[in-house]
Amino acid sequence: MVEMHDKKIKLIVSDIDGTLLTSENKLLPQTEKAVRAAIDEDGLCFTIGTGRSFPLTIQLVEYLGIQTPFIYSSGAIFDPHQQRVISAVALQTHQVETVIRIARKYVLGIIAHTSAKMYCQVCDSDWKKISALEWLKNKHSDHAIRVENILTDIQDEIIRLDIFGEIDWLDTVYLDLCRTIQDVHAILMKRSIEITQEGVHKGSALRLLAECIQIPTSKIMAVGDSLNDVPLLRSAGIGVAMGTAPIELQTIADIVVPGAHENGLAHALNLKTRE
Numbered sequence: 001m002v003e004m005h006d007k008k009i010k011l012i013v014s015d016i017d018g019t020l021l022t023s024e025n026k027l028l029p030q031t032e033k034a035v036r037a038a039i040d041e042d043g044l045c046f047t048i049g050t051g052r053s054f055p056l057t058i059q060l061v062e063y064l065g066i067q068t069p070f071i072y073s074s075g076a077i078f079d080p081h082q083q084r085v086i087s088a089v090a091l092q093t094h095q096v097e098t099v100i101r102i103a104r105k106y107v108l109g110i111i112a113h114t115s116a117k118m119y120c121q122v123c124d125s126d127w128k129k130i131s132a133l134e135w136l137k138n139k140h141s142d143h144a145i146r147v148e149n150i151l152t153d154i155q156d157e158i159i160r161l162d163i164f165g166e167i168d169w170l171d172t173v174y175l176d177l178c179r180t181i182q183d184v185h186a187i188l189m190k191r192s193i194e195i196t197q198e199g200v201h202k203g204s205a206l207r208l209l210a211e212c213i214q215i216p217t218s219k220i221m222a223v224g225d226s227l228n229d230v231p232l233l234r235s236a237g238i239g240v241a242m243g244t245a246p247i248e249l250q251t252i253a254d255i256v257v258p259g260a261h262e263n264g265l266a267h268a269l270n271l272k273t274r275e
Contacts, residue, residue, distance in 0.1 A: 009272040010219040012038060013049040013071070013206060013232065014265055016060065018225035019242055020048070022260045026137045032064075034266035039065060044272070045213065047071075049202050051194060051228050053118035054078065055143035059135045069209055073113040073160045074187075074228050075200040077209055087208055088115040089197045090157035091184070098181045099195055100150060103163045106173050111192070112150050113160035118143060121150045122164060130164075159200075162192040187228045194228060203231025223268045224249065225260070240268045 014020050020035070021027055038046040047068040050057055057072040061080055069079040069086055077086040091099075103110045109122030111130070120130055127146055134140045147153035150161075163173060174188040177195070185201050187194045202224075210217045222229070222236035225245040233239030233253055241253035242264045250256050255271065257264040 008219060009044065009221045009238065010215045011045045011047070011068070011210070011213070011221070012269065012272065013047055013209075013220060013222045013236065014268075015224035015226065015229055015232070016048060016050040016052055016057070018244060018260055019223055020060075020260070020265055021136070024137060025134055028260070028263055030263040031260070031266045034263070034269045035064060038269050045215070047209075049206060049222065049224070049229075049232050050074075051189075051202075051226070053113045053143065054116050055118060055141065056133065056135045059139070059141060063136065069212060071202055071205040071209065071232075073115075073196075074194055074202055075185075075196045075205045076113075076115060076159055077205050077212070078115075085115045086212060087205065088157070088159045089200045090159055091161060091195070091197055095181065095184055095195075095197075096151065096158055096161060099161045099163065099177070099184075102173065102177050102180060105176075106163075106165070108163050108165040108167075108173065110150050111144075111162040111164050112154060112158045113162075114154065114156040115159060117145060117156070119145050119147050119150065119154050120164075121147055126164060126166075129166075159196065161195045163195070164192045166191045189227065201231045202228060203235035206232055206235045221268065221272060223257075223265055240271075 045068040047070045049071040051074040054072050067081045069077050076088040079086050109126045112119040174193050183198045185196045218237035220236045221238040222232045223240040225242035239253045240255045241250045242259050244259035257267040
């Protein structure tokens with residue numbers, strides 16, 4: 001267990017789904033109050049580190065008034081103050097082609113993230129679910145674009161691909177992917193496989209973000225609840241896992257707090273030390 005009195009946190013980075021928001025996509029009043037207090041606190045920065053695409057992230061960032069650069073698409077960084085992309089590492093054409101080939105082999109959908117948009121090559125039933133997603137409970141926007149061919153219909157560089165499928169054998173697809181292509185970073189999630197360039201993930205983005213805003217990683221607290229948060233927590237001075245997180249994440253965390261339904265992020269924010 002980390003000794004909190006030895007730490008003076010300068011930056012807090014929070015995941016969104018299952019951390020800042022509940023599984024029902026709700027921002028609980030107590031959590032929102034604690035986050036807004038952290039954003040307004042002198043000497044402390046608060047930001048987001050999420051796997052969400054840019055359109056599903058920026059609106060929540062603007063709603064909360066976050067001005068610190070944030071992590072999105074599990075590895076890209078955007079500065080809301082200067083309105084510019086700090087980092088967005090593209091997948092190479094051969095990597096995209098290999099991922100698409102594997103998705104087609106298993107008749108699964110593909111979601112592509114660019115630095116500003118999200119594109120979906122999916123079946124009608126999956127498109128209905130994806131297009132209905134809200135960035136916050138009861139707050140919807142047109143965040144996704146449906147395409148017939150990921151390779152030919154997207155002009156911008158692809159920074160992440162997801163093989164998407166609400167199936168109970170997605171682990172089989174994941175193992176096939178890992179055997180077929182080794183020069184990517186792939187994470188098996190509940191209903192998708194997230195694929196970014198090799199060495200690009202929330203952890204690498206956090207280290208770059210720390211350099212950009214000149215805060216040592218030892219002074220950063222990261223909070224998350226999913227497997228794509230493992231590198232995020234490992235790169236932070238203090239790693240906090242939600243009580244609903246997989247055991248793999250809880251094991252590497254310095255602290256475990258209650259789940260989002262119990263305002264776990266608010267608990268984490270109250271743990272930071274003050275000078």
